[in-house]
Amino acid sequence: MAISLIRSLKLQNGKTWALDFTPQGNKLAIASEDHKIKLVEIESLEKKQFKLVNVLDDTVHKKAVRTVAWRPHSNPPCLAAGSFDTTVSIWSFANNDNAIEDDDDDDDAGAGLEANEMDLMAIIEGHENEIKGIAWSHDGMFLATCSRDKSVWIWETDEMGEDFECVSVLQEHSQDVKDVTWHPSKYLLASSSYDDSVRIWSEFDDDWECVAVLNGHEGTVWCSDFAKDNSEETRLCSASDDSTVRVWKCVEEEPDGQQQWICESVLPKAHERQIYSVSWSDDGLIASTGSDGSIVVYKESAPAVWEVVETRKLAHTVYEVNEIKWIKVNGRNILVTAGDDGCINVWDFQVLLSQ
């Protein structure tokens, strides 16, 4: 079996909606239905040691926390969390113990918890309804937020993450916007919506505009993720209520900034119900999960030809799985999933040599 469970961490009784890991891959932030944001540290993957190191001030959000995202290139690490209460909270570690250089001065037992104290830096308000997705640009300069109010907002921030200025409100979607995601190296944003489309947004002449609409899914698009290879190609995968995963490719950029995208592939159908989440690894594998509780991993065996390399059913027993992400720990790609059972499951994935 190529997918094997390393550890299942039960965090609460309600749903775990989402997770994100620090760029160093050693801390997970978890968004859950109980209005809380939890931090789990990966102490040792080999020894399967994980530790719940902090639960952030649970009076900040009045409803479920739907989404979390660590800011890239931020020292100390900075976290954004979006809630059904229509706000986004910004958090930063209280002291510098979490600086990327390792300190050796946390010998006393209490230091672990103190080191993981996070201060509330800002609350971002503006959306009219539940926040459904948030994402930082690759350099941490912009934060994108999306909501049931059909809009995507782009915020520019300072180094400390205390001031947020809304630089654009994008309102072309006709229904809820479920998820936003940034290109790994460009100012290119993708938004997925209840209106069955994905829209691509780019900065042009100092303003943000929609440069492409990806139509093809026959149901809500829940999630999308850009390819992380460093090639010139710009590709995106998307997951939908119609139980398919599609891969899209930008084939032309016009002088006026508009882009031509095509649906390059519909991945082999491996899910029976809604697909809620999809993640593209830095070594080219796509993983998906959703209402049927299965994890499916796909590989591109030839350009634009995809095959299923592994399926793991009942990843959170009989519960639905809300999010899946590849994370890199000590140079090794592992999968982490968040389920309705209140668990975070950590999975080892090894590509078999025969494949």
Next chain:
Amino acid sequence: MSDYLNDNPNVVEENDLPSRKVSEDDQLLMGSVGSQTCLKKKRLLLKIDNSGQSSVQQAVELLDKMLLLNSAPELTSDEESVEETDGESLEQTNEEWEPVDAQEIYDLTAHISDPEHPLSLGQLSIVNLEDIEVHDDGDYNKMAEVIIRITPTITHCSLATLIGLGIRVRLERALPPRYRFTILLKKGSHTSENQVNKQLNDKERVAAACENEQLLGVVSKMLSTCK
């Protein structure tokens, strides 16, 4: 305005709603749990309890309580030993493994009150036994699917959505997590079928709705008439 299937429903009396055919003898024993296994258990347990002094009625009440708890291990072993001496099969004594059928789904949802009328969804024929589909092989480790097609009496969108939400909340609370529910408006019953169907089956919207106190208050009121 008779374009809608159920715009002028015949109101059915509560007692005339479809239910399992049971003999009078069985009806006496029927509590809120109505499955055959349960009934069998009750009969067996009644036999045991007859040795005591309590009247049949008291025993039935007691049994109802015990069966609803459904976790006392001594109870299970007692029952199994009784069955063994009776020479009956031991298979499927564990209730959790018993598949749910359309009648059970109907019983769970038909008594929900209509948000507008002082009548239940069953009485107004909004929920109908023949419009319930269950795909369940009874395996505790597998997912099972329930599809309900409802026929709203009103054509107003938000009320149809509210009824659907009430049904979803009721089923999610009453049945184990392995069940996936699809709630749809019956074809031709509503002006904006697709729109309502999409909302009712959007997990995130349902979850957000369940955190809205006002909405939850209305739903709780609808569910307060459930047995």
